[in-house]
Amino acid sequence: MDRRHFIKLTAITGTGAALTACGNPEHQLIRFIPEDDLVPGVATWKPTICPLCSAGCGVTARVMEGQAEVFRNGQPGVISMGLAKKLEGNPEDAISQGKLCARGQAAIQITYHPDRLANPRKRTGERGSGQFVDISWDEAIKELVGHLDALAAANSQASLALLTKPRRGRRLDLLAEWLRRFGAPAPVTFELFSDDVLRRANEISFGVAQLPTLDLEQAQYVVSFGADFLGAWNSPVAQSAAYGRMRQSRPGGRAKLVHADARLSQTAANADEFVAIKPGTEGVLALGLAHVIIANNLRPAAAAGRAGAAIDGWATGLTAFTPAAVEQRTGVAAARVERLAREFAAHPPAVALVAGPPLAQSNGLFTALAVNALNALAGSLNTPGGVSFVPQPRPAVATRDLSALLQEAAPKVLLIDDVNPVFASPASRQVAGALMRIPFIASFGSFVDETSALADLILPDHSFLESWVEAVPESGAAKAVPISAGPVMRPLYDTRPTIDVLLDVSRRLATPLAPALPNTFEEFLNREETAGVLRAGDSAPAGQAGAEAPALQYIAPQFDGDPTQFPYHFLPYASQALFDGSLAHLPWLQELPDPTTSAMWCSWIEINEHRAEELGIHQGDVIEVASAHGTVRAAAFLNPGLAPDAVAMPVGQGHTNFTRYATGIGVNPVAILAAAEVSGTTALAWSATRVKITRVGGPDDTLILFGGATRERPEETHGR
Amino acid sequence: MNRTLTKPIADDLVRPLFQTSVWFYAIVFAAATVVACGGAAWGYQVWNGIGSAGIRWPVFWGFYLVNFVFWIGISHAGTLISAILRLVNAGWRRPVTRCAEAITVFALMIGAMFPIIHLGRPWLAFWLFPYPSAREIWPNFRSPLAWDFFAINTYLTGSVLFLFLPMIPDFALVRDRSTGWRRTLYGLLAFGWRGTTRQWNRLESAMQIMAVAILPVAVSVHTIVSFDFSMAAVPMWHSTIFGPYFVAGAIFSGIAALIIAMAVLRKTLGLEKYLLPLHFDNLGKLLLLMCILWAYFVFAERLTVWYGNEPSEMAVFWASQRGRFAPFYWTMVICNFVIPFVILTNYKTRTILGCVIASFGVLIGMWLERFLIIVPSLATKQLPYSWGSYAPQPVELTIMAATFAGMILLYALFSKFVPIIAIWELKAGLPSRLDPALQVETSLLSTRLDTEAFSSEAERADRGQP
Amino acid sequence: MASPSRKIGRAWPNWALAILGLVTVTTAACTFASPGQPSGMAERSRWGTSAVFTPAHATAGDAIAAFFDSRPDTVAQPFDFSHQIHLGKGAVCTDCHTGVEQGPRAGIPTVNTCMICHSQIATDRPLIIKLAEMQEKGLDLAWNRVYDYQPQAHVRFNHAPHVRAEVACSTCHGNQAEQTVARRAVDMNMAFCVNCHKAKQVSNDCLTCHY
Amino acid sequence: MKAVYGLYDDPHVAQQAVDNLRAAGVADADITVISSEPFDHFEFGHRDAATHMPWIATAAGAVGLVASYYLLAAAQMSWPLVTSGMPIVPLWSNLIIIFEMTMLSVIIATVITLLATAGLPSRGGKMYDPEVSDGYILVGVENPTDFARLEPALAIPGGRVKRVES
């Protein structure tokens, strides 16, 4: 015993005597022979694809040997296996370019989530009661096959519906093919922040129903109409990487970014110039810029071609959109419109982009068309520094939207593939009620959420790290190609890949689907590998296909709610961390401070700081937001960057049943939205609701901010 | 003649050691209970983690450090005051020194616990001791916390000895008057003291040297406690004024604690004959002096910050001046300055009660001052993004209550086992005992001491008793 | 003077109860008023037997044992593997501890490793028969580590650079040829590491091992 | 222990007893005066007042100063770790600890000197009378050669003489 031990001994004698060692015999689990051949402590990297959004970033997983408790042959035990430790961008991937956003980094927690479903479950209690019992895969598949056989027997194959995410790729192709062979209608896709309006507009303007790729890297002047392209829209990693190069990594100086929005979003915060604009009038501003350009002969109106033709009055020089008229409608000063237009024209390549709130207005389609026309006018289509469309291997499969489940003859059997429309739809759409009426629902998600809680059967999927994955990035790089990757690690639980389960089911049906589908997704992917690969560098088929549409006339945005009774625009937005709420179960993202507020683990209501002062609302006070369709209560965040006539709320919180990390935290602003549609499409106009606010009480400590002051300099000096 | 004078003094002062009232048990019981709760709270905190307290990012120091500084400040009551008075040979100090020094020792013991209580891993507190804990790595002597270790230990050692040495003759006295276990106990404590002239002379020499030595130590202790703050580049901490500011504040709160302790002892132990209004008057004047000095320091500190107008400092400045800490700040100003100043400047209100009221104000005010030094600065550091707040949790409040109860407990036990007034010093200070030349000087200092307490001496002399 | 004290003295058990009660109430109050670990997350066991992963010790006894670095030299193993016999037959360390030259950890062989040789050699021994059975069932041996560091030590050790620097296995693990079941032969405290690093003139920076 | 002593109530009488003893030829060093309080203003109270204590304390302080400097320097050099860009042996901050160690040395040296020179702690067996605690001043001689010669010197009005022979 050396000195140190002696002193330790004297230090602890008193307490040590009191604390007796109470044994903790760890229950001995059996140990399986390892299935991988890994050098312990040495990392290997395996490619995979981030599944969280449609960007389809190629990532690499750092795999190291570790001791995991797993199920093998229905038996729990310990195994030394390769475990994914971290996700990083794949430097070889055209989209991620070796980078990865916060959400993508956190995707790994899906695999290791403590509340992930480990085996199939069957409902025992009332529907929605959340009472399930564990069953075996054989029983589960038998049950599903039974219901499908019953449909076939009744010759009502059309009553089968599949609800999935709108992720373009071969997986969706295979699912659609499966449905087609069964005799069911096309898959139903659902995503709250879908880009259907923009796709529709691109189809009209350019003949491509696809999201554009922005060549920010070479652009000299970028005007963004509400597009949160550095935050959560489209392909944020690729766009951010390009933005980084646009800013400081290229010869010839730094481009200018102008952002028009009613709220200082994360992207707007990075703009050189923020243009505050009335909600729903972004299209007017775009046409105002076009008017100045045309009127001053900076570019010929004809340059816009088909995109211009889609706008009423384009050919005559947009006489209704003079800077003065624009000022009146948008609130943007006429001189500023004039200046912006001249700058836009004077700094080619210049590009405009639109997404997000402007497209979630009743006139969203018009706004998108207006911006497309502006791009076309500037000659930014398919040019360096402009917008382009990544060649796709094949046309996107036909899909239906959620209304197919709500309005038409309700399906008798519904298969839900990791989608949560119950949470992400306005309460007024009554999605939960519609689902309750469906006789049999099978859910394939890895978690119990608001939607799968209504299922009769839950067949948990592998996590993406455990299964074959593929993606066909729709946007993000000039030359994106389909990518696929094998499993990074062996499964932890008694789960199965959804698509393999369906393929298995297709063979087990009373009359197996014919002609036979591949046995597994892996087989399908590898069979396809040689077939439909696109040659790199194929140019986009812009201006080719698609029906010509009649020119659209500007209509003022329609808002739900009487302005006198509901004086505020309600601007929900995709949370930087939780996206549309589908990531609220990941603790890293819950604890990620929101970029513009630094809030964590909570919902908050943003309100202009001066308006709040007038209303006697202080930071953290509980306020109630009421629309004609419901109310939510949350803590106030006084935001200097929000229009005084608007309140904003992040989407993502307010889950009632979505794992330990999301349940019971915050409120869901989507619930109080009006079920309005963007005219000309079936997309939800999620930014078109008006609300009123009331202060309910003082701070209830639900506003959890990581950061303190919102301003860098203390304002008070001396006696002021 | 001598004995008739001194024996009643000894009888009076030894009596509390032999007689125990129910109140004593009640107080000890109540205080011990609160201390036990504090112990339980600390145990809870150690077991669960320091997060049981309210400290957080960025306010990493909270009530524990506030109490640390507060109690170390209180500890300046005794040794420092007693040493000063001893050196200037102020006659009126004699009944005051021991109860003052006892405050020092107990407050130091309590204060020195807090750095350990507040540690994240208190079971490793011994790593602060100067020894090569791991492979020749000693503690970092550049750390103010290491200085604290040396300063507090030096001061504690010095104060314990300074308290204990003059107790030896009194223990001998109690030993000779007691029987049974008390005789054994006090016999041991008396170290075999007889009272030879050699012993008296050595004791007095030693006390003189100790008084000289302990004065700079006392000043250094609170200076070093202030260094805990001023060494960090935290707004409104990084100040050269902190050393004297803390020392002044410490003496200020120390005197207040002493006045309260004396008033309590006076009532509970029936020491009205020894702790006279004169003592309270004198201490009250001293308190007034420190009150003005403290106000001066606060003004000087605040003025320079305001005038300098450095943004990060101004943030702290306004946070306490009119922001969220303003209620505490203005309470502090009222308690520390307005109340004592009003009461103590007027000789009519500078009574025992008046002094006690002022002292309570000062204790509250000085506690708030420590709080206002620590928390607003940490909550409002240079980068506004990292601004935060702090609220104490039950664990902290319980432990804080336990320290006050601990002080009461220790003091009650001390006054139970030790004559709370140094008997021999009091005897040696009798006017008749003094050198005639010195008598004049002393009587000037303690006119009322002569007239009130020792009128009996004159009476007896008149009656011609020996 | 003695009477009040005697009265109080008789009431002592009540005192004790009262103090105990108050202590309990305080602890309970602290428990409820200052929540421990993340609320709404995994249930945290306050008394050290939490089922969730934490670097804390499972029991108070473990904590105390770790505090004093007092651990038995021998570790229970599923069966008595003899290093002496295998090294005696000409096997070398890296035959089974394959990771040692490539990475931080030497690795503990699995049943498969055993069966590379023992599918032919000594197949009639009872232990080898047992091994073969286990391999058939897909079960592995639950070896226990002989050498490791307390989590509190925050020590990172990488075998490969040490092997490259030609530090013999026996330097740290003792002469295994003399050991049957491996036991801790060398007390690998910090001085052991530091002295060797000093002698070899390699970095003794704290971050060399502690990070 | 054998002793003869007188107990006196009045310090003046005690002074007289001391003088008498001197007159009786007892060496000053052999006269013991015991009291329950110091008598600074009487001659007998000044006997033996001279002491080297301050010098011993000063010397101890000097030793503490030098020793703590070297202790600190050696400790800091033993595993030189850089913090905040400071020197390994920074004098400014070391001065604080050096000061404290110096003062501690002074205090401890003073106390040790006190104990050593005042014969503390002592196990008894010396001339003493508990009545001292009642305020009497004891003047006596320990282990006297001749009781008879000393008793008269102590037996003066206002005093009682006691003899210890055991």
Add this chain to the structure above:
Amino acid sequence: MAYRWGMAVDIDKCTGCEACVTACHAENNIPTVGAGQASRGRAMHWIRVERYYEGSFPDVRLKFRPVLCQQCDNAPCEAVCPTYAAHQNEDGLNAQVYNRCIGTRYCANACTYNVRFFNFFNPEWPKPLHLQLNPDVSIREVGVMEKCTFCVQRIKAAKTEATAAQRELVDGALQPACAQACPTTAIIFGDLNDPESRVARLARSPRGTKLLEDLGAEPKITYLQKQPWHEPDAY
């Protein structure tokens, strides 16, 4: 072989996306503390993106600034630690040696950047979240201070690898998790002792400033200030 690790953060490129924050959590086993503890100020983010508003609507600006341990040469945190848990390492890193830390939290108070975080409780990862933990990084227990290490485990691994291959480290090949994740490459890491390294060149940039430079801590992170856009014609 003496390195001096440094970083450059281009504010003009930083979009505030916080990819670095999650990357840091993933790489360094930083626990999430949950809503209850987060509301009590116990959330840990070794790197954070500070957001500061300027002006008011509609003329409003929002600045982002990633703040992490500045690895100061004259770090205020180091000297105050009584146990040398915080000290300067030979590569110029502010070492935080967890096993030496007794939890005085003095370093966190002294740190002018507030980038030090404290384990108020033992961290926990409900099974099987613990499988994701990086085995190359310590798990810090209750009472221990922690902070950005510049991913010292990566530095260590890269050095070991370079030594094994008998070559020097290549600039840019070694990146901490935040720099690796940053979509806009706003974070550049490297050796300041190599005058030709990217970070050394950026450190000399006229846009470069240090955070709270006037306090004299000599941080090793250079912040490249935002460059305002101006019309190229104007020159």
